[in-house]
Amino acid sequence: MQADDARYLKSDNHIFNRKVKGGSLDVHPTEKALVVQYEVEATILGEMGDPVLGDRKECQKIIRLKSLNANTDTASLARKVVEECRLIHPSRVNEVEHLLKYLQTRKKAGSLDKREKTPIKPRDLAPFDGMELDEEANINSIDDYVELLYEDIPEKIRGATLILHLARNPDNLEELLQNETALGALARVLREDWKQSVDLATTIIYVFFCFSSFSQFHGLITHYKIGALCMNIVEHELKRYDLWQDELQKKQKACDDEPDNQNVKKEYEKALKKYQGLLLKQEQLLRVALYLLLNLSEDTRTELKMRNKNIVQLLVKTLERDSQDLLVLVVSFLKKLSIFLENKNDMAEIDTVERLARLVPCDHEDLLNVTLRLLLNLSFDTGLRSRMVQVGLLPKLTALLGDEAQRQLAMCILYHISVDDRFKSMFAYTDCIPQVMKMVFDCGEERIEAELISFCINLAANKRNAQIICEGNGLKMLMKRALKLKDTLLMKMIRNISQHDGPTKNLFIDYVGDLAAQIGPEEEEEFVIECLGTLANLVIPDLDWELVLKEYNLVPFLTERLKPGSAEDDLILEVVIMIGTVSMDDSCAAMLAKSGIIPALIELLNAQQEDDEFVCQIVYVFYQMVFHQATRDVIIKETQAPAYLIDLMHDKNAEIRKVCDNTLDIIAEYDEEWGKKIQTEKFRWHNSQWLEMVENRQMDEAEPFMYGDDGEPFLHNGDILERPDLFYSADGIIPTDGTISPEFYTDFQNGDMVGSSVTEGFVQSVGTPVRPTTAYGFRPDEQFYYGYGASR
Helix, strand or coil, X not given: CCCCCCEEEEECCEEEEEEEEEEEEEECCCCCEEEEEEEEEEEEECCCCCEEEEEEEEEEEEEECCXXXXXXXXXXXXXXXXXXXXXXXXXXXHHHHHHHHHHHHHHHHCCCCCCCCCCCCHHHCCCCCCCCCCCCCCHHHHHHHHHHCCCCHHHHHHHHHHHHHHHCCHHHHHXXXXXXXXXXXXXXXXXXXXXXXHHHHHHHHHHHHHHHCCHHHHHHHHHCCHHHHHHHHHHHHHHHHHHHHHHHHHHHHHHHHCCCCHHHXXXXXXXXXXXXXXXXXXXXXXXXXXXXXXXXXXXXXHHHHHHHCCHHHHHHHHCCCCCHHHHHHHHHHHHHHCCEHHHHHHHHHCXXXXXXXXXXXXXXXXXXXXXXXXXXXXXXXXXXHHHHHHCCHHHHHHHHHHCCCCHHHHHHHHHHHHCCHHHHHHHHHCCHHHHXXXXXXXXXXXXXXXXXXXXXXXXXXXXXXXXXXXXCCHHHHHHHHHHHHCCHHHXXXXXXXXXXXXXXXXXXXXXXXHHHCCCXXXXXXXXXXXXXXXXXXXXCCCCCHHHHHHHCCHHHHHHHHCXXXXXXXXXXXXXXXXXXXXXXXXXXXXXXXXXXXXXHHHHHHHHCCCCHHHHHHHHHHHHHHHHCHHHHHHHHHHCCHHHHHHHCCCCCXXXXXXXXXXXXXXXXXXXXXXXXXXXXXXXXXHCHHHHHHHHHCCCCCCCCCCECCCXXXXXXXXXXXXXXXXXXXXXXXXXXXXCCCHHHHHHHHHCCCCCHHHHHHHHHHHCCCCCCCCCCCCCCHHHHCECCCCCX
């Protein structure tokens, strides 16, 4: 419309003048559409024709071009657009044609990479069957459409459909919002008649869904209580679905029982066709209702109300359906809910994982992607991870590692499963390990992704997995890459491989020199820690540790790093463990003892006495030292290590007590003086309760002696006082004079406690780090889930 066009409406003594002025013309940023900007000027004229009151408003019209494709004649389409849209002057037809050509080619230039998935947009909800009309809805006829809502069901459906066509254009929402009569009538009809017609309910909910697509209109929907009504409708429809299925199964059973009865067969086919038709309409209703609820759940308070009305159970029940569009919506809703602890717990109580498992894999890429994202959220829960393995998701997820679009999600879920030791061995029975090893080597000299290397670290903690990793040139290629790139995480994986006994550990003999060469002050500390830890795991009888220490001059480095505060605690601990490993060799133990390492260990023990791990590993070094003749005298006669060990005999940590007992037993065998002190302490400890009773008990004058002449015990306050002639120690019965029976060290004399079998077993349990070497970098479940009202 041009500036000189005008429409006059006469009312009493005033004339309303409305002018529409065309403006700029451009393409829609995301859709195949043209955007026309125009200006509406409304003026109230007085009796003499003079302006009394005026207003001006800028508007826009969107011309959607659904038929536009690569073969469209843009010149003809441009002329048609200009003819039908009065807002565009005929002189601008060339400009329109130019914009159409741009839209025609924009699809190729602006296409998204398949891996960059765009989220579901509010307006992605396509029109449903039955929404077609033989007339074009007009906002000026809204009152006529509202009148139809007061008629019978067919007229109500028609009126609601016309209003829906208006609501699907966002430009009309503001005007519809002002029409309380229309919205009130729609809400009333939905409340009263939704059970009478699925089409009517679907159409009216769709109208309110259009409003729910914008946050500023959520208050309107809350005002008419549409959300609560949608919850009731969804629950009712799911119950109807169960009844339909039961009825259909009865007819199918009758058909199976009488396969030759044509009447029964026809009745079943008729029922099946009816069921499929009802199912299609019901899924349309469920989809639009759940989509509206998903939009409203933007507010966590509203979402909490939905949870109190069992929204999780309703959504999980809907996972039984086969409609992929409906499933995408349901799984997206569950994924949104799953970040809250309460909802995650609700999902854990019902068979959510079992129903999701059937969707992996599937042909619908969006459905598969959102399902994996939901499973990833749920995999932070230990119990749900176990369920995933039980329902057979492990091989399915492994197969998805070959799908580039889903690889990262699948790997993150597999990583969480690999955290549990009970599931690590299961990976050996899939083709997972060859796939991840290929991914590692395909990285070239680029840094390995955190998800991939963390997963590999966990896999390597299992013995069978480690053997598969090392097959062929696996270990050689890993060592080459780790040493060349100084990759700390890859070396952590290698360290986990080195902890397993058997042929895998023997493969490391070829790399002892390479690892030892990395230990020095000039290397990065974290990388040195992993190299030290790997060497410390190599308890190999044929390995010449003395040659390694001398050739790479490691003794000064080890001694220097034992000083408290000289390095990070993790590095100092690895140094202690390394010393414990090399001290198994007589000559190495002597070399270290001469270097003054034992006083340094005692000083470190004082500094780290509250850290059980440090204490256990230091005591193990003492055990190795007293085990060898060359260093035994140094420990016993030149240091106060035995005194420290006596103090630690009764430590609360079972591992520390075990190492102390073994070490003190050896000391007591070879040194009589320390043997008496150790036995006295054992006597005092094992009889402390009895001694305390004797020391604190005041004897009554009537009971001057504890035993009578007949040898029977006296009673004191009802308690029997037993004879103190013999006491139980840790190793047997000891007489009261403190002497040791000849049988006390029988085990040592026979070699049962000092023999190689005991030593090897002890090394396996104590010689390795107490802390498990595991991957890190992912959030644990207790930090992942939020509670309603908690800060994110």
